[in-house]
């Protein structure tokens with residue numbers, strides 16, 4: 001469980017990036033963190049593993065204060081994949097890259113081997129096993145960083161903008177992986193501007209604006225709250241907009257196009 | 271009468287030195303002046319490479335095997351100096367940070383004009399005009415690195431437009447922007463096309479942002495052009511999704527409903543338009 | 554790192570001093586620098602430092618300069634000890650140590666109040682080749698960006714269980730590899746992208762590029778320059794002939 005208690009954080013340049021954030025994420029939850037550029041999402045994420053420590057307030061991970069422990073310890077529990085893959089790839093081969101964290105966390109060699117093989121397969125990177133991570137395309141690099149995190153099987157997985165540079169097939173695969181993690185009862189936090197990607201996952205949605213949490217609730221409720229979305233500059237999913245525009249409609253908006261089609265078939269078939 | 275083309279690509283093939291295969295292969299594209307063309311395709315299919323051949327970075331800055339022809343307003347890119355090309359073709363890159371050089375917004379916008387030796391009085395006018403077009407006149411004296419990503423991207427675009435290019439190419443200009451800011455940039459592109467008649471070629475993964483303003487959608491795969499047509503034709507076709515082109519969810523729905531005979535497939539509809547059409551048809 | 558960013562990276566300010574012609578600011582810093590080399594006693598040096606502090610106050614950067622002085626003082630302590638070990642002369646060792654602080658402050662005053670655009674202007678008046686000027690200005694502009702990169706890289710690697718502060722010296726150096734490689738790769742990528750963007754905006758198209766703004770020294774700039782030279786002359790004269798106070 002992750003708990004933010006009235007957390008405030010000010011960057012060196014005086015920007016107040018978190019301003020009294022109180023937030024509780026239970027284990028097993030899937031949470032989407034949304035908000036405009038500069039809302040404070042990445043800053044919030046960095047607090048979970050103690051990369052940043054609150055100026056005031058507390059951050060607790062499984063009851064432990066992040067101030068009282070190390071990032072290495074917390075990272076064993078909470079895996080964070082950051083926005084820019086070029087900020088972490090450094091090994092001679094993809095395989096090495098994936099085993100880096102596993103070795104840091106002291107896994108025995110045969111476990112390392114198995115986990116690497118598993119991750120490469122899951123993300124379709126087997127053919128690059130021996131290649132340098134630096135020659136991969138932008139999309140492949142991004143997938144490799146996700147594979148690196150999942151390899152050590154953390155209880156909590158945090159993905160910062162995982163869809164940047166991905167085409168729709170890769171995005172679908174990624175959504176599949178998130179659903180898989182959900183069914184394995186992992187806690188997943190996805191930071192993303194890509195509302196169309198988030199919507200079918202139907203996560204709990206936390207909306208941030210200027211360092212504050214301004215909205216928090218199940219996807220259908222948040223995504224139908226137009227005043228909230230407008231003030232936080234978050235886009236509305238197309239299917240929610242479609243649902244809103246219908247004069248007679250079902251209670252809940254459609255989670256995907258197929259669901260919408262089924263309903264329209266029933267309602268409009270002469 | 272046929273409009274003259276601002277861009278003609280014919281049989282273009284390019285391979286980076288020592289690359290196992292061609293990054294762009296036998297590519298043809300003809301763009302009439304004033305169009306907005308969107309280029310899509312999976313990551314690594316050669317989109318950025320193609321754009322580099324349009325403003326001359328390839329072959330002038332990159333070596334490699336180059337064959338075929340690229341012409342901007344009738345002049346061969348290969349035979350034209352990079353310096354002349356940069357006045358005809360503007361290039362907006364993905365990362366705003368790496369295309370801003372100066373320490374105040376107005377000086378950065380002036381960067382290209384200084385480089386080509388525009389006299390000071392004329393330069394002042396062109397810089398002010400570009401700032402006004404992008405709605406950033408109030409930022410003129412600010413330091414670009416203190417601005418938000420969306421504002422930075424506007425500054426970079428102002429610098430490109432100050433050169434008065436007839437053709438502007440944009441390589442994933444919105445990928446770091448939130449959807450509202452990205453939407454603003456797209457609206458700006460549409461406005462500039464209308465106001466100045468500028469032609470735009472845009473590489474973009476988020477097709478939903480652009481379907482409303484694009485005249486043409488071109489899909490690339492493994493260096494080749496595989497689909498071309500109006501956004502409606504390409505997205506309604508069977509193949510687009512297999513090439514990883516993200517069909518907006520409401521378009522997906524419209525497509526299925528059209529297939530079932532419940533909606534028309536004549537033009538791409540926005541969510542509200544689709545809802546209205548369904549209800550009007552029922553009456 | 555903090556020393557570098559605090560002491561030498563320009564931050565926008567809007568004091569009278571910031572608005573001076575950059576060449577005048579350079580002149581003032583250069584004169585202060587030279588004066589620190591001229592002085593022969595700690596006492597004189599303290600007068601020069603007091604003057605620098607006054608300039609810093611006018612430029613409203615007193616806090617930053619204070620921090621720079623404090624950080625520099627720790628290097629200075631080393632200089633002091635080394636000097637003392639070799640020369641066994643308390644006063645001269647002390648003089649060297651403080652002189653180092655003074656030199657850093659005089660240089661720092663110029664850099665923290667002069668924007669890269671102004672730096673470019675200064676370099677142009679010295680008729681340095683444009684490529685050199687541009688490379689320098691770009692480097693200055695990218696210092697803060699690179700520092701941000703470094704933080705982000707360290708954060709990403711720590712999140713993968715890297716412990717930078719663990720082990721003996723050799724181990725620690727080895728631990729830096731996962732940080733250094735991405736840093737270098739990023740810089741290379743960045744410079745590639747910059748080069749493309751420069752080419753795309755006609756860099757080098759004509760041998761004599763024009764300039765949007767023209768810095769012209771105002772009456773005030775000239776007056777300040779004259780005053781600076783006068784103060785320097787008085788200081789140099791008095792340090793040589795009037796003041797040489799010796800330690801007992």
Ligand SMILES: Nc1ncnc2c1ncn2[C@@H]1O[C@H](COP(=O)(O)OP(=O)(O)OP(=O)(O)O)[C@@H](O)[C@H]1O
Nearest residue numbers: 011012013015017036037038039040041042043044
């Ligand atoms: N290392 C830093 N130093 C100084 N200011 C920072 C730093 N990192 C972020 N900021 C500032 O803190 C605020 C919040 O930034 P943050 O990166 O958390 O936003 P975000 O919601 O992740 O935005 P984006 O969607 O653009 O990634 C912004 O105003 C930003 O400029």
Ligand SMILES: Nc1ncnc2c1ncn2[C@@H]1O[C@H](COP(=O)(O)OP(=O)(O)OP(=O)(O)O)[C@@H](O)[C@H]1O
Nearest residue numbers: 137138139286289293312313314315316317318319
């Ligand atoms: N400078 C370069 N040198 C050698 N090969 C390159 C270079 N740039 C790109 N390539 C290769 O050329 C191919 C096409 O790359 P390109 O960058 O044009 O793709 P893209 O469609 O823009 O992809 P993305 O959507 O990820 O930006 C890829 O296989 C890539 O690895």
Ligand SMILES: [Mg+2]
Nearest residue numbers: 041042043083
């Ligand atoms: Mg972020």
Ligand SMILES: [Mg+2]
Nearest residue numbers: 317318319441
């Ligand atoms: Mg590209």
